[in-house]
Amino acid sequence: TQFEKIVTDILATVDFDVDGVVFEVTNESLKTQMGANRKFHRWQIAFKENKDKAQVKVLSVTPQVGRTGKITPVAELEPTLLSGATIVRATGHHYGLVKEQGLGAGSIIELTRSGLVIPKINKVLKSAAVDIPDHCPSCGEKLQWESDFLMCVNHAICPAQVIGKMAYFFKILANNDGFGIATIKKLYEHGIRKISQIYTLSVNDLSAMGFGEKTSINLVNQLKRSTSEQIEDWRFLAAFGVNRLGMGNCENLLKSYSINKIFKLYLEQISDIDGFAELTAKMIVTGLNSIKSEFDLLSQYRFNLEQTPLQKDLAEFSHQLSGKKVIFTGKMSSSREAMKKYAKSIGIQVVSSISAKTDYLVVGEKVGQKKIESAEKYGVEILSETNYLSMITLI
Structure with a gap:
């Protein structure tokens, strides 16, 4: 087909191994x-064609029970070599x-690796009797159906x-190791x-739980x-x-309300925010109520939080670059992340790719020629880091 020829021609133009192509509007x-x-x-x-398939018992x-109570079925498989890896579950x-689909012990499935990485059950070739759990394997609570999902509602x-x-919690914070x-x-x-209980623990407490001295201190x-x-x-x-x-x-929520005010919001106030439908708003109100006491306890530890600029404040703040779409590229005098944060704080919209809607490309050292050519193609104004800093009156 024409599509296959296009993909083949693209792959033939590069002198290194690739596993697919990217479609872009x-x-x-x-x-x-x-x-x-x-x-x-x-x-x-991304489009990745995976022709490697296997029939697996x-x-x-x-x-398995997730943090939200959703029960996920995991198929334990006969060990199968597929795309260079031995797969034992999906x-x-x-x-x-x-x-x-009749996915149960003894069924035969067609297995691939999605994106050449994640084991994926394409279809069940031969069905078998299924075993649907009645009770949570972790706490024993009777499970409930919510649409197609089995749920344990014993959340607390x-x-x-x-x-x-x-x-x-610690994974999303991403500013810690060891938890x-x-x-x-x-x-x-x-x-x-x-x-909140974890934050009360001392070195002695952790040592008494069986952690080594160095681990407890860390x-x-x-x-x-x-x-x-x-x-x-x-x-x-x-x-x-x-x-x-x-x-x-x-x-998005904190662009409209500060973090200390969100617990007093009504459903209508949240659903009025662009991107929040009524059902989502209802779930958020319920969820915020459920974490309020824990949030208050943790707030006592005075986490160093960078406040999201409120849209109403940005609207009142007059700056020549407010509302402009800017992309940063190359090595800067300060960290790229710090520059992005400050830009957002004065109302600049930081974007990640160049388009006709982009206003400025701010370049540091060692900039790829492709970025420059793309900016010139779309008529995007190119600023040196020094010129950009002058415009935002940092120097």
């Missing part, structure tokens, strides 16, 4: 409408799919959920049930680091794991 108006989330542009998608299906996604007590939430799942499980075994130091090392307020809020409040939604 070229219409600038459409790209702007599609936008992006925190992780990727919605107007780009399912040995069993094991239920997710069944949810129990609605297990019922529909279920060990798997409690452990998952505590580990998630992985193994450490959190050990803390749980010694009676720790809340994040963990206490990491707790201090997590409160003193600056992080964004939206990241801190996202770490509590409220349903529908991922990092992107947290940042």
